[in-house]
Amino acid sequence: MATKEIEGALESPLTIKMKLAWRSFKENWKIFSESKIGVLGLWIVIIFAIAGFIVYPILAATVWKPTLSGMVSYDPVTGYDFTQMLNPAPPSLHHLLGTDPLGRDVLAQLLYSTPREFALGILAALITVFIGTIIGTVSAYYGGAVDTFFMRLADLVLLFPFIPFLIVLSGMIQIDLFRLALIIGLISGFGGITIVLRSQAMIVKVKPFIESAKVSGASNPYLIVNHIIPNVMPLSFLYMMFNVTGAIFSEAVLSFFGLLNIKMSWGLMIYTADTAGYIVGSNIGHYWWLWLPPGAAITLLCGAFYFIGRGLDEVVNPRLRRR
Amino acid sequence: MLKYVGKRLIQILILLVIYIAVIFFLLHAMPGGIKAMLTMNPNLTPQAREAILHAFGLDKSLWIQFLTYLKNVFTLNLGISFSFYPTPVWNIIAERLPRTILLFTTATLVSFFIGFSSGKSLAWKRGKASEYVATVIGVITYTVFTPLLIFVFIWFFGAYLGIMPINQFLNPDLWLKTNFTAQTIFLYLLLTISLVGAAMLAAFAVARKVSHKVKTRKIIFYTATAISSAFAVFWWAVSPYGIYGADILWHMVLPVLTVAVVSYAGTMLVMRDSMLETIKEDFITTARAKGLPDKVVRDKHAARTAMLPVITNFVLSMGFVVSGGVITESLFSWPGMGMTLLNATLGKDYPLASGALIFTGIFVLFAHLVVDIIYAFLDPRIRY
Numbered sequence: 067m068a069t070k071e072i073e074g075a076l077e078s079p080l081t082i083k084m085k086l087a088w089r090s091f092k093e094n095w096k097i098f099s100e101s102k103i104g105v106l107g108l109w110i111v112i113i114f115a116i117a118g119f120i121v122y123p124i125l126a127a128t129v130w131k132p133t134l135s136g137m138v139s140y141d142p143v144t145g146y147d148f149t150q151m152l153n154p155a156p157p158s159l160h161h162l163l164g165t166d167p168l169g170r171d172v173l174a175q176l177l178y179s180t181p182r183e184f185a186l187g188i189l190a191a192l193i194t195v196f197i198g199t200i201i202g203t204v205s206a207y208y209g210g211a212v213d214t215f216f217m218r219l220a221d222l223v224l225l226f227p228f229i230p231f232l233i234v235l236s237g238m239i240q241i242d243l244f245r246l247a248l249i250i251g252l253i254s255g256f257g258g259i260t261i262v263l264r265s266q267a268m269i270v271k272v273k274p275f276i277e278s279a280k281v282s283g284a285s286n287p288y289l290i291v292n293h294i295i296p297n298v299m300p301l302s303f304l305y306m307m308f309n310v311t312g313a314i315f316s317e318a319v320l321s322f323f324g325l326l327n328i329k330m331s332w333g334l335m336i337y338t339a340d341t342a343g344y345i346v347g348s349n350i351g352h353y354w355w356l357w358l359p360p361g362a363a364i365t366l367l368c369g370a371f372y373f374i375g376r377g378l379d380e381v382v383n384p385r386l387r388r389r
Numbered sequence: 390m391l392k393y394v395g396k397r398l399i400q401i402l403i404l405l406v407i408y409i410a411v412i413f414f415l416l417h418a419m420p421g422g423i424k425a426m427l428t429m430n431p432n433l434t435p436q437a438r439e440a441i442l443h444a445f446g447l448d449k450s451l452w453i454q455f456l457t458y459l460k461n462v463f464t465l466n467l468g469i470s471f472s473f474y475p476t477p478v479w480n481i482i483a484e485r486l487p488r489t490i491l492l493f494t495t496a497t498l499v500s501f502f503i504g505f506s507s508g509k510s511l512a513w514k515r516g517k518a519s520e521y522v523a524t525v526i527g528v529i530t531y532t533v534f535t536p537l538l539i540f541v542f543i544w545f546f547g548a549y550l551g552i553m554p555i556n557q558f559l560n561p562d563l564w565l566k567t568n569f570t571a572q573t574i575f576l577y578l579l580l581t582i583s584l585v586g587a588a589m590l591a592a593f594a595v596a597r598k599v600s601h602k603v604k605t606r607k608i609i610f611y612t613a614t615a616i617s618s619a620f621a622v623f624w625w626a627v628s629p630y631g632i633y634g635a636d637i638l639w640h641m642v643l644p645v646l647t648v649a650v651v652s653y654a655g656t657m658l659v660m661r662d663s664m665l666e667t668i669k670e671d672f673i674t675t676a677r678a679k680g681l682p683d684k685v686v687r688d689k690h691a692a693r694t695a696m697l698p699v700i701t702n703f704v705l706s707m708g709f710v711v712s713g714g715v716i717t718e719s720l721f722s723w724p725g726m727g728m729t730l731l732n733a734t735l736g737k738d739y740p741l742a743s744g745a746l747i748f749t750g751i752f753v754l755f756a757h758l759v760v761d762i763i764y765a766f767l768d769p770r771i772r773y
Contacts, residue, residue, distance in 0.1 A: 102521075103524070103525065103528070221404070222404055222407060225404070225750070225753050225754060225757060226408075226750070227746070227749045227750060227753055229715055229716075230715055230727065230730050230745075230746055230749050231746065233715065233730060233731055233734050234412075234415065234730065234734055234742050234743065234746050235415065237734035237735070237737060237739075237742060238415060238416075311532060315532075315534070318534055319535075319536075319715075319716060322536055322716075323719070323731060323735075324735075325734070325735075336536060345540060348547075348548040350540055350543055350544040350548055351544050351548050351549060357536075357537065357540050358537075361534050361536065361537030361540065362537065364534040364537070365529070365532060365533045365534045365537055368532040368534065369528065369529055369532040369533075372528060372531070373528065376528065
């Protein structure tokens with residue numbers, strides 16, 4: 067009876083875990099929020115997310131709804147504005163950021179592309195981190211030939227001229243957003259992140275609690291999944307942020323060269339303006355709304371994820387902290 | 390030392406073979422690869438199809454095809470370009486490689502120098518407002534979308550101020566009456582730079598042998614550098630090539646500036662982190678306790694030790710710089726490897742595209758080797 071009561075009074079393991087996670091989150095948040103750069107990055111990402119996931123659907127359903135007369139359409143891909151005489155038109159009340167050479171609203175394109183950039187960046191980063199974490203921990207844990215093979219492979223990937231490779235690849239296969247995320251994730255998953263996570267896993271591997279888990283009869287896969295991976299997880303999370311930056315940047319470069327099979331993206335917006343001859347020579351200053359908003363959006367979002375990474379760096383690497 | 394270089398060379402050779410294998414796979418296994426392109430025409434009779442496959446050796450087993458390809462790459466027989474028919478791919482690459490090497494060696498050195506010295510003083514000013522501002526600026530330039538930066542540069546220097554050439558790598562009006570090619574100038578420029586570099590290296594080695602005093606060493610080194618650079622400048626001024634060399638260098642300013650601005654922050658941030666760790670070491674406290682001036686402690690004691698991770702990072706950023714070269718070169722119309730690669734891909738010129746990709750890789754691999762050797766010089770703990 068007594069043990070039952072005590073057991074009843076005790077919290078379940080799940081709640082304890084949740085509480086612990088919440089506490090460590092609060093502690094880490096405190097460290098993270100001390101780095102101004104990380105918080106700034108977080109704010110930029112939040113603003114972009116709100117703009118892309120909330121503001122755009124609302125605008126598309128209300129203000130930018132195609133009217134019955136069909137004179138003005140704000141569709142980012144097939145839009146046009148018959149009330150406008152000349153395209154590209156400079157910013158006005160109807161088109162806050164002007165129109166592109168085909169008469170499409172620049173702001174609508176900008177907002178429409180935002181969720182896609184997020185999806186690409188996060189998908190690519192997730193694949194990278196998934197592969198990197200597993201290979202890093204496995205090669206640290208087992209060592210030997212597995213270790214040597216994956217480390218040499220990582221050396222090769224690090225030396226790889228990544229963008230030129232993607233450019234040549236895009237000439238051979240049709241690359242859409244999903245495939246691009248897959249390719250970026252696969253290639254960079256075997257690269258630098260493996261080396262970093264492996265060295266972190268090497269540190270964890272020799273700690274006493276691994277020994278005691280072994281003595282209690284834990285199998286190798288169990289040890290890797292339940293004890294080593296959770297301990298390298300913060301570092302993986304940090305590298306995920308840097309990978310989001312890399313993925314968004316690669317997409318922007320490739321679509322800027324017109325090599326991707328996609329309907330609309332920030333890079334493609336600059337490509338459209340560039341191929342129509344609006345960014346050549348002295349035109350560049352006159353038609354600023356064609357290249358500045360998408361370029362600034364790419365820079366800001368890439369920068370924001372990088373800022374978050376720098377902020378997380380202070381959480382993960384205690385030696386960088388001020389105190 | 391020689392043994393180490395030999396070992397690295399063998400490693401690089403193995404990496405190169407794997408790299409070529411990847412490119413070969415790309416050419417042959419992708420749905421839009423070379424085989425599909427040659428036999429795409431639906432009007433081809435089966436016999437004609439067979440004949441084409443036989444003529445290009447595509448009917449042999451994949452393994453034999455790969456060995457043939459490998460042999461061809463190592464004998465520089467990369468086929469004939471489609472878009473510049475009938476120029477062999479190797480001739481095109483031999484023409485464009487020096488341009489890329491000149492541009493990126495200069496840009497890399499400039500960005501490394503800026504990153505190194507700014508990272509050094511950043512760590513020293515830890516916690517001050519200037520450190521914060523410099524870090525934010527550095528991170529922004531590091532993550533800036535390169536085309537955006539180039540547009541801003543072209544707009545500001547080329548269109549607004551009108552003081553810089555905005556595209557091309559030379560001024561065609563100037564070159565109209567010449568009887569030599571830009572190629573000659575590029576090769577002479579590269580030769581000059583490597584000769585001056587070799588003179589500096591030799592002076593460094595001699596100075597180390599001759600004297601133990603830092604001051605004497607410095608005098609020998611700087612005098613030799615000054616004399617060799619003065620001699621180079623004099624030679625260019627006297628020779629008929631002078632103005633053309635200057636023209637190319639003048640067109641190089643904006644691309645170099647772009648690459649330097651984009652990539653200096655990587656070096657700077659690593660240098661800062663590495664310095665912060667070094668400063669905590671005991672020998673820095675000792676140096677300060679001895680009463681050495683702050684600047685000496687920073688430059689002589691801390692920076693030299695903190696430099697090694699920066700060089701590792703430098704090796705890793707090499708691939709990044711060359712990748713970024715595609716953007717820089719194509720936007721400034723600098724006809725180097727990156728622009729060749731992009732145009733060949735857009736024009737479905739497979740031999741040229743794969744050839745350019747292979748040589749971009751070789752360029753990165755050799756840069757890697759050079760940095761490794763420099764590393765061995767800098768770190769006295771590494772002995773071979």
